[in-house]
Amino acid sequence: MTREGLDALEEERRRLKSEERPAVIKAIAEAREHGDLSENAEYHAARERQSFIEGRLAELEDIVSRADVIDTSKLSGNIVRFGATVMVADEDTDEESTLMIVGSHEADIDAGRLSVTAPLARALIGKTIGDSVEVNTPGGGKSYEICDVRFE
Numbered sequence: 001m002t003r004e005g006l007d008a009l010e011e012e013r014r015r016l017k018s019e020e021r022p023a024v025i026k027a028i029a030e031a032r033e034h035g036d037l038s039e040n041a042e043y044h045a046a047r048e049r050q051s052f053i054e055g056r057l058a059e060l061e062d063i064v065s066r067a068d069v070i071d072t073s074k075l076s077g078n079i080v081r082f083g084a085t086v087m088v089a090d091e092d093t094d095e096e097s098t099l100m101i102v103g104s105h106e107a108d109i110d111a112g113r114l115s116v117t118a119p120l121a122r123a124l125i126g127k128t129i130g131d132s133v134e135v136n137t138p139g140g141g142k143s144y145e146i147c148d149v150r151f152e
Contacts, residue, residue, distance in 0.1 A: 016060070
């Protein structure tokens with residue numbers, strides 16, 4: 001996982017503990033004041049939210065405790081590895097995309113952050129600038145050429 005990915009998870013954990021958890025506890029207390037809990041939708045919604053928060057906190061604690069942080073700024077070269085920012089060109093359409101290969105918990109394709117376990121990332125790992133890779137997609141095979149590799 002990258003340092004940025006770990007920081008984002010720790011920020012989410014902090015927010016859940018310091019903001020969300022106290023807010024849901026307050027919501028449960030307010031809902032209890034309304035009387036009969038068996039037919040109190042606010043109470044049930046707040047309890048469900050509390051369950052989600054506690055589950056997510058447990059998940060975050062596990063992920064953070066097992067995280068292996070890689071400082072991508074200390075990496076270099078032109079071989080695609082974890083943490084690399086890779087510019088690829090679709091060989092059919094010549095459309096270029098820039099993707100950073102990151103851990104599965106920090107992947108966000110809209111932000112150009114591709115999980116290391118994604119088929120495209122697995123195809124790119126170990127390749128260099130100028131190499132062509134084939135990736136099987138739900139819509140059929142796609143070919144990409146690696147145009148640039150950098151580490152930031």
